[in-house]
Amino acid sequence: MAGIGLLWSRMPEHVHDEARYIISSLVPMAMSYFNPYEQITVSEYGEERFRRNKMFVAVSTYLSRVCAGGASKLKAELNIKDDPVVTLDENQEVVDTFGGARMWWRLCPKASKNKGAITVSYYPGEADEPRCFRLVFHKRHRHLVLNSYLPSVVRRWRELTAKDRQRLLFTNHSKQGESMWTSVPYNPPATFDMLAMDHAKKVDIMEDLTAFEKGKEYHSKVGKAWKRGYLLHGPPGTGKSTMIGAMANFLDYDVYDLDLTSVKNNSELRKLFLDTTNKSIIVIEDIDAIEVELTTKRKGSNKAANGDELRDRRMLIEFADKNDEKSRVTLSGLLSFVDGLWSACGSERIFMFTTNHLDRLDPALIRPGRMDKHIEMSYCRFEAFKVLAKSYLDITDHSLFAEIGRLLDDTDTTPADVADNLMLRSKRLDDIDGAPPADVANNLMLRCKRKRDADECLAGLVETLKKSKMESATPPMDSAEEAKEEQT
Numbered sequence: 001m002a003g004i005g006l007l008w009s010r011m012p013e014h015v016h017d018e019a020r021y022i023i024s025s026l027v028p029m030a031m032s033y034f035n036p037y038e039q040i041t042v043s044e045y046g047e048e049r050f051r052r053n054k055m056f057v058a059v060s061t062y063l064s065r066v067c068a069g070g071a072s073k074l075k076a077e078l079n080i081k082d083d084p085v086v087t088l089d090e091n092q093e094v095v096d097t098f099g100g101a102r103m104w105w106r107l108c109p110k111a112s113k114n115k116g117a118i119t120v121s122y123y124p125g126e127a128d129e130p131r132c133f134r135l136v137f138h139k140r141h142r143h144l145v146l147n148s149y150l151p152s153v154v155r156r157w158r159e160l161t162a163k164d165r166q167r168l169l170f171t172n173h174s175k176q177g178e179s180m181w182t183s184v185p186y187n188p189p190a191t192f193d194m195l196a197m198d199h200a201k202k203v204d205i206m207e208d209l210t211a212f213e214k215g216k217e218y219h220s221k222v223g224k225a226w227k228r229g230y231l232l233h234g235p236p237g238t239g240k241s242t243m244i245g246a247m248a249n250f251l252d253y254d255v256y257d258l259d260l261t262s263v264k265n266n267s268e269l270r271k272l273f274l275d276t277t278n279k280s281i282i283v284i285e286d287i288d289a290i291e292v293e294l295t296t297k298r299k300g301s302n303k304a305a306n307g308d309e310l311r312d313r314r315m316l317i318e319f320a321d322k323n324d325e326k327s328r329v330t331l332s333g334l335l336s337f338v339d340g341l342w343s344a345c346g347s348e349r350i351f352m353f354t355t356n357h358l359d360r361l362d363p364a365l366i367r368p369g370r371m372d373k374h375i376e377m378s379y380c381r382f383e384a385f386k387v388l389a390k391s392y393l394d395i396t397d398h399s400l401f402a403e404i405g406r407l408l409d410d411t412d413t414t415p416a417d418v419a420d421n422l423m424l425r426s427k428r429l430d431d432i433d434g435a436p437p438a439d440v441a442n443n444l445m446l447r448c449k450r451k452r453d454a455d456e457c458l459a460g461l462v463e464t465l466k467k468s469k470m471e472s473a474t475p476p477m478d479s480a481e482e483a484k485e486e487q488t
């Protein structure tokens with residue numbers, strides 16, 4: 001085999017081109033016939049340079065955690081949680097055994113595509129062959145490797161990473177004209193326990209999420225894509241964003257916060273959706289505000305469109321030149337992922353749209369059956385207040401509760417406003433809690449202080465609520481009266 005190889009490389013220049021072509025295609029065939037080994041390459045990047053090949057990540061984790069015992073060259077880095085992670089270094093070979101077969105793995109370094117030539121590239125690393133893992137195995141194990149070994153590597157990788165998974169918050173941005181996601185670690189503090197809202201509604205949402213999470217078989221039985229759409233609506237400060245965090249915590253899902261203003265057209269939107277992973281919540285916040293902004297841009301006017309205009313409009317989002325069909329994001333483009341053709345791509349995804357103005361949305365978006373669930377986040381009433389009092393002041397009852405309940409019924413106060421009132425005092429509680437509890441007397445004193453602060457805090461809330469009740473009861477001044485007032 002070596003002899004044939006040598007002959008081939010030394011072939012004289014004068015051999016006819018055609019013969020050379022035939023020989024050059026026969027030699028590798030002959031060599032592979034005699035070579036008892038086969039190889040599979042797992043490149044770090046796929047065809048699209050910016051997307052890391054997930055198989056590469058899976059193999060890297062698998063080898064480092066399962067087969068690195070005999071390796072002498074390792075590399076250490078900090079992971080997203082700032083814990084040290086050790087991986088194989090370049091050119092380190094490790095051996096794995098599976099079903100009695102031996103597998104040789106090696107991490108091959110980046111290699112230049114054209115040795116000696118200078119290549120100009122717009123994208124980092126495009127002139128190089130990316131790093132890759134090379135798996136070598138005996139020919140007779142081909143079936144085993146493809147059908148059992150590689151799937152088992154991926155399965156093991158999933159098990160390994162499930163334990164130390166860090167939840168991520170993704171956001172999209174445009175780089176060199178291409179839309180892509182970037183992520184940061186995401187640990188939202190909110191949970192359903194601390195969400196101030198009607199208890200029955202909260203339980204209903206939690207049950208809905210649990211049913212969705214366990215609904216793989218059900219969805220395939222009824223022939224529906226495994227995904228769910230929620231439309232959260234309500235005034236600002238009623239907990240829509242807090243609810244998204246609570247849902248992410250509840251399901252342990254990643255969150256993709258989609259900024260539609262930086263998406264050029266439907267095909268970019270499609271690419272972004274396809275780049276999302278399973279077990280994720282895709283959020284489009286303040287969808288009504290995006291609509292106003294983009295439409296204003298499209299019209300080239302600084303004047304925001306009025307409510308009637310918005311209601312009449314068929315397109316939800318449309319920007320750039322109206323005549324250029326390729327440069328816009330449309331409602332149908334968006335909805336094709338929510339419940340159209342493309343919704344079947346990917347599973348275990350939750351779509352969340354939030355809005356402060358349900359009445360301003362395009363009817364196509366809110367028609368029955370479009371989103372699976374409409375959730376109204378409303379002003380703070382007594383039941384919701386009790387949740388906030390428990391989380392912020394750690395109390396479940398108080399002499400002022402009855403009065404606060406009545407005042408909340410008479411005013412439209414958001415949970416954010418109530419929380420704000422409770423938090424100012426509770427910050428002072430933190431200061432007190434920070435003091436070293438020297439002895440029992442000191443402890444008792446702190447407890448008295450804590451109670452007094454809760455009293456003060458609720459009294460402050462009563463004052464605020466009374467004030468807003470009075471303000472809402474006072475009829476608005478007409479302009480003549482206003483002018484008179486100003487003169488005096």
Ligand SMILES: Nc1ncnc2c1ncn2[C@@H]1O[C@H](COP(=O)(O)OP(=O)(O)OP(=O)(O)O)[C@@H](O)[C@H]1O
Nearest residue numbers: 194195196235236237238239240241242415416419
């Ligand atoms: N229902 C709620 N339960 C608990 N806390 C709440 C609730 N609503 C609001 N808050 C508190 O108020 C703050 C602001 O709420 P949040 O951002 O969730 O409101 P939003 O409805 O998303 O408002 P916007 O429409 O302006 O985006 C939160 O950080 C949270 O502390």
Ligand SMILES: [Mg+2]
Nearest residue numbers: 240241242285
């Ligand atoms: Mg919000």
